[in-house]
Amino acid sequence: MEKEISDPTLTVSGQRGPASHERRIQIIKSAHEHFLQYGYKKTSVADLAKAIGVSSAYIYRFFESKQAIGEAICSVVLGKFVVALHELASSDMSASNRLRKLYITLLDMSLEMFFNERKLHDITIAAVEERWCTTTQYHQTKYEVITKIIQDGRASGEFERKTPLDEVVMAIVETLYPFSHPILLQHPILLEQSEPEVLHQRAIAVSNLVLRSLAP
Amino acid sequence: MEKEISDPTLTVSGQRGPASHERRIQIIKSAHEHFLQYGYKKTSVADLAKAIGVSSAYIYRFFESKQAIGEAICSVVLGKFVVALHELASSDMSASNRLRKLYITLLDMSLEMFFNERKLHDITIAAVEERWCTTTQYHQTKYEVITKIIQDGRASGEFERKTPLDEVVMAIVETLYPFSHPILLQHPILLEQSEPEVLHQRAIAVSNLVLRSLAP
Structure with missing residues (x-):
């Protein structure tokens, strides 16, 4: 009675660039910490960029939007x-x-x-x-x-x-x-x-x- | 197999004065409309008093607090x-x-x-x-x-x-x-x-x- 079950890897929208890029993973980690501390709704991509020490443009090279970062987390x-x-x-x-x-x-x-x-x-x-x-x-x-x-x-x-x-x-x-x-x-x-x-x-x-x- | 069931009349805290007082019922009705339009959280007793055309003190003659009005509704x-x-x-x-x-x-x-x-x-x-x-x-x-x-x-x-x-x-x-x-x-x-x-x-x-x- 084996039944095929969907792939456990979750598809996430709005992601850009290579998934395993070191900077990309660092952004997710920093964003995670930032959201934990200040909350998701109150944080903008500009806030995140400032906290991580990169430009917003740099973040947008990996994520289409704040939601794309939220989805990754x-x-x-x-x-x-x-x-x-x-x-x-x-x-x-x-x-x-x-x-x-x-x-x-x-x-x-x-x-x-x-x-x-x-x-x-x-x-x-x-x-x-x-x-x-x-x-x-x-x-x-x-x-x-x-x-x-x-x-x-x-x-x-x-x-x-x-x-x-x-x-x-x-x-x-x-x-x-x-x-x-x-x-x-x-x-x-x-x-x-x-x-x-x-x-x-x-x-x-x-x-x-x-x-x-x-x-x- | 009849079982005693609690009285359907709900007890409400923070109420003052006679329950059937005309003004009291009017305050509940006006507060209800005001909350429907502006939301409960955003409304103060002072806002309510102004909207109804009475003083805050007058409202406090019937209700201990905003919560008491909310409870009545x-x-x-x-x-x-x-x-x-x-x-x-x-x-x-x-x-x-x-x-x-x-x-x-x-x-x-x-x-x-x-x-x-x-x-x-x-x-x-x-x-x-x-x-x-x-x-x-x-x-x-x-x-x-x-x-x-x-x-x-x-x-x-x-x-x-x-x-x-x-x-x-x-x-x-x-x-x-x-x-x-x-x-x-x-x-x-x-x-x-x-x-x-x-x-x-x-x-x-x-x-x-x-x-x-x-x-x-």
């Missing part, structure tokens, strides 16, 4: 999620256990991102709002991984086969949002209201509910 | 949700149909609020962020209504009785967020990405999944 962050999802999909665990682990993995990675890189919040929000291609690919991966797990569980007899596959996958994607959607989860106050342990309890309760719904 | 909006939830909980429909309708009711009311009162967005967000007591009561009602529906369904034999009731209710509350959480749903771009019909499809898919999980 976002693709690193979301790239980690995509890799983790792929690893989970192709692991040796039963389909039930992979599905259970999907909730905890997404929650833990989201919490880690939130606590360690709180200032990336507005990059993530901008990515969602402006539909950067990186987020589209992340969502596509999520769909593909869930589809694979359900198909495997149907093949192994763990899951029922009556409900249309698309409907099951669509519903499961929705049930993951409270544990992985940047707007919901990274909303600072929501997290402060909910301790990580409580979020874990809820994620487990939802994955149990989903597994009961899949019983043959 | 919010309680009107959320009060509609609370009434609808109560009606649903005590309707004649089977527990399964009530649960199914819960998703559609919350989605439809949220969409209506979103499209008709888009500028109330920041009042709702402020209410969630600052934990106004109105939202706490709304969440409590949601828990109570879901608990009642599950208990009724267990009593009638529609739903399984093995899983702890608390766990089932906790999980169902989570699955409702994508269709009713103001931050997720009212986020303008999210809604633009998702046509109401698509949101309906998803709500139905999730309610079907939840009902499969409840099968005895």
